[in-house]
Amino acid sequence: MVAVKLESVVKDYHLDKISVRALNGVSLQVEEGDIVCLMGPSGSGKSTLLNIMGAIDVPTSGKVLIKGTDISSLSDRKLSEFRNRTMGFIFQAFNLIPVFSVSENVEYPLLLQKVSKTDRAKRVADILQSVGLESYAHRRPDELSGGQRQRVAIARALITKPAFIVADEPTASLDHKTGKGIMELMAEMNKQMGTTIIFATHDPMVSEYARSIIRVLDGDIV
Amino acid sequence: MNSLNLAFRNIFRNKRRSFFTLMSIVIGIAGLVVFQGFVRNQMVQFRASVVQGGIGHLQVAASPDYYLKGEYNPFDYILPDSEKLISTLRKVEYVKSVIPALGFTGLAASSEKTISLLFKAYPVADPLFANRERATEAQLKEARQRPLLIASLSTGNQLSADVPNGVVVGERAAKILNVKLGDVITVLGMVSGGGMNGTDMKIVGIYKGAVTAEKYFAYISYDFAKSFIGVEGPSTLLLTLDNIDNTNKVAGLVKEIKDPNTSTLATRKWTELAVYYRQVNTMYTTFLTVIRAILLLVILFVIVNTQTMSVMERMREIGTLRALGTSRIQVVLTFIFEGGLLGAIGSIFGVLLGFILSWIFNLMGGVPMVYDGEMVRNYFTPDIMSMLPNIWPVILFALIASAGPARKAGKLQIADTLRFI
Ligand SMILES: Nc1ncnc2c1ncn2[C@@H]1O[C@H](COP(=O)(O)OP(=O)(O)O)[C@@H](O)[C@H]1O
Ligand SMILES: [Mg+2]
Numbered sequence: 001m002v003a004v005k006l007e008s009v010v011k012d013y014h015l016d017k018i019s020v021r022a023l024n025g026v027s028l029q030v031e032e033g034d035i036v037c038l039m040g041p042s043g044s045g046k047s048t049l050l051n052i053m054g055a056i057d058v059p060t061s062g063k064v065l066i067k068g069t070d071i072s073s074l075s076d077r078k079l080s081e082f083r084n085r086t087m088g089f090i091f092q093a094f095n096l097i098p099v100f101s102v103s104e105n106v107e108y109p110l111l112l113q114k115v116s117k118t119d120r121a122k123r124v125a126d127i128l129q130s131v132g133l134e135s136y137a138h139r140r141p142d143e144l145s146g147g148q149r150q151r152v153a154i155a156r157a158l159i160t161k162p163a164f165i166v167a168d169e170p171t172a173s174l175d176h177k178t179g180k181g182i183m184e185l186m187a188e189m190n191k192q193m194g195t196t197i198i199f200a201t202h203d204p205m206v207s208e209y210a211r212s213i214i215r216v217l218d219g220d221i222v
Numbered sequence: 223m224n225s226l227n228l229a230f231r232n233i234f235r236n237k238r239r240s241f242f243t244l245m246s247i248v249i250g251i252a253g254l255v256v257f258q259g260f261v262r263n264q265m266v267q268f269r270a271s272v273v274q275g276g277i278g279h280l281q282v283a284a285s286p287d288y289y290l291k292g293e294y295n296p297f298d299y300i301l302p303d304s305e306k307l308i309s310t311l312r313k314v315e316y317v318k319s320v321i322p323a324l325g326f327t328g329l330a331a332s333s334e335k336t337i338s339l340l341f342k343a344y345p346v347a348d349p350l351f352a353n354r355e356r357a358t359e360a361q362l363k364e365a366r367q368r369p370l371l372i373a374s375l376s377t378g379n380q381l382s383a384d385v386p387n388g389v390v391v392g393e394r395a396a397k398i399l400n401v402k403l404g405d406v407i408t409v410l411g412m413v414s415g416g417g418m419n420g421t422d423m424k425i426v427g428i429y430k431g432a433v434t435a436e437k438y439f440a441y442i443s444y445d446f447a448k449s450f451i452g453v454e455g456p457s458t459l460l461l462t463l464d465n466i467d468n469t470n471k472v473a474g475l476v477k478e479i480k481d482p483n484t485s486t487l488a489t490r491k492w493t494e495l496a497v498y499y500r501q502v503n504t505m506y507t508t509f510l511t512v513i514r515a516i517l518l519l520v521i522l523f524v525i526v527n528t529q530t531m532s533v534m535e536r537m538r539e540i541g542t543l544r545a546l547g548t549s550r551i552q553v554v555l556t557f558i559f560e561g562g563l564l565g566a567i568g569s570i571f572g573v574l575l576g577f578i579l580s581w582i583f584n585l586m587g588g589v590p591m592v593y594d595g596e597m598v599r600n601y602f603t604p605d606i607m608s609m610l611p612n613i614w615p616v617i618l619f620a621l622i623a624s625a626g627p628a629r630k631a632g633k634l635q636i637a638d639t640l641r642f643i
Contacts, residue, residue: 099231
């Protein structure tokens, strides 16, 4: 099964009067259960590619099929629901909601799905245990270290059992050792839950965790 | 539900900013409440003095036409068999007293000038009504519940039986006529059945009142008026009630009275007759409306500013929520709720503070003011029952103010907000 498929995706950014081509007609596909790494120097187009695959950005031209669905045809409400159910996101800056506790952050995607309270509590407890943060459930994000925050983000991304996870430089804000821990956790989750993982990095150490590597350079796949 | 929870949390997040936003609403609304309390206290007192000033709580006349033409032609509207009607009216529930009155137009001339005056005539023999100087302490106490002839004399005395042809004129009329206390004016008036009559009237008092009243209204004795214009009875009856709040009820009861001599009795409530009261009331109401409008405008700007900053600060967070599956509309709602909550919390605490401040000011003795040469203490008595208009418009304006920034938050492109810088 194919998780994501891109066909001749072009992305132009418009800055005042000039336009910058970030993606140059990219075609690729990611198989379910895979761990894919987008490798390339800064400015090569990795983030742009990930955003399009995660349905949080739209291509200038080309086709995006996520689990066979052409997302360009969806309304905002449908697309939001689709994102909520189909993918998880992990960001370089963790992006936890500061007014929510650890468990509330993890619970949030389930709230959007209107999962019952008891179900939510059980699933949040389970996932926090598997990322090793069960004793931090009531902490606020600002009371955690960077590595712990990224674990919360991983738990939040996984709680909906998404088809795939998009992670843009997940270790770039962490020290080497903590970053390794995060990558090991993601690999473990892929093994346990079969979750497809697509991540971007320019760190060769981090790319070692991938099963397939896609090299990106100046908006092209090489 | 989600949006509301998030909105609530976010208010307590930037504590400093929320505090200042809320404070500007709280202080504004509290000030408004204190002012409303002051106005209300004034108006309650004013209302009492107006009713006692010769209008009564309710007036009864022979026909509604009287109020259009009666003062120029009272003869067609004289209440026949008034003694019987008076005793019937005295038996109506809530009625405390019934006083006959006459009104007519006349030309008043001094040695220098002639002007047109509206004469209002009341019985002066009754010490409880007009001749207060001769009343005992107990009678005076009761008199406070009853109409006085004229609210505030600047010089001279009230009308009394001692000077049957006495007249009390307003300061403006006295000035125009160039007369002073003790002077005599000549009055020319129409009499019943046609023709004219002339008489001398002695100025026993000069009063200060509403600008228009001062120029046109003059007060004389009821008996003197009857004989001067040649009528047998009153043109109106003034009713005073046990409680001003029963005015409407009594008006209804009076309309049901079947008087064999007149087809229908016309009634006028004090509010319909008290021009000056209405003017002051309108002035205060306008004043309050303007203050409220300014306040709402300030609140609008404060909340637009707060919410705009809130959206700008939380761009990345909005993007994150959207990536997690929050729809545009939910994001918009979060920010609208947030503004609405600020408005609700601000206005409710504002009302609360207003009541607390009023209470404190009253404990400190209110505001001393000189009124009619007397020291009067004015207190702050805001009405809890009329606080809703201080709350819901604030919430409404807060919601409106939040709509712009909220819409902007909803329109953000997710990828743009998440870009790592
Ligand atoms: N919002 C934007 N506006 C203009 N140019 C952009 C924008 N986002 C990215 N770019 C440009 O597009 C190219 C690809 O950027 P990006 O996808 O962020 O690369 P990477 O993640 O590999 O560093 C770069 O040249 C970058 O400057
Ligand atoms: Mg990038």
